[in-house]
Amino acid sequence: MAIREVQMSNKRYPEEFKIEAVRQITDRGYSVADVSRRLGVTTHSLYAWIKKYDPEAPHFQQKADADAEIKRLQKELKRFTEERDILKKAAAYFASHPE
Known part of the structure; x- marks a missing residue:
């Protein structure tokens, strides 16, 4: 009787890939098994990604809100930096x- 080794994948996927995989399930209605087969990831990974990236999950909304706030503050900082530089030159x- 041969013993079959199971290889564990140590692949790292970009966050955008994970979010898109979750969208295929949550927004487009594909099954977890179907997305798993098409993308070549385990169903276990997909369920973990759904838990983390599902837009309906409160922690995902908090992250999205925090990201939006960071972008707003970066834009504001850029504007203030430009204003400061103009005032220095003046x-x-x-x-x-x-006179």
């Missing part, structure tokens, strides 16, 4: 050109 100009 101050330097007026300091070197008195």
Whole structure:
């Protein structure tokens, strides 16, 4: 009797890939088994990704809200940095050109 070894996959998938896989199940109505076969990932992985990335899950919404807040703050920081740089240049100009 031969003993068959089971290989564990140590593949790392990008977050976007995982989210799209979850969308195929939650939004498009495909079964977990079907998505598992088509994408070549285990059903166990898909269920874990659903738990983590399902848009209906409260923690996913919190992450999305946090990401949106980070983007808003980055945009605001960029604007303030540009304004500061303009004011520095103006101050330097007026300091070197008195009346």
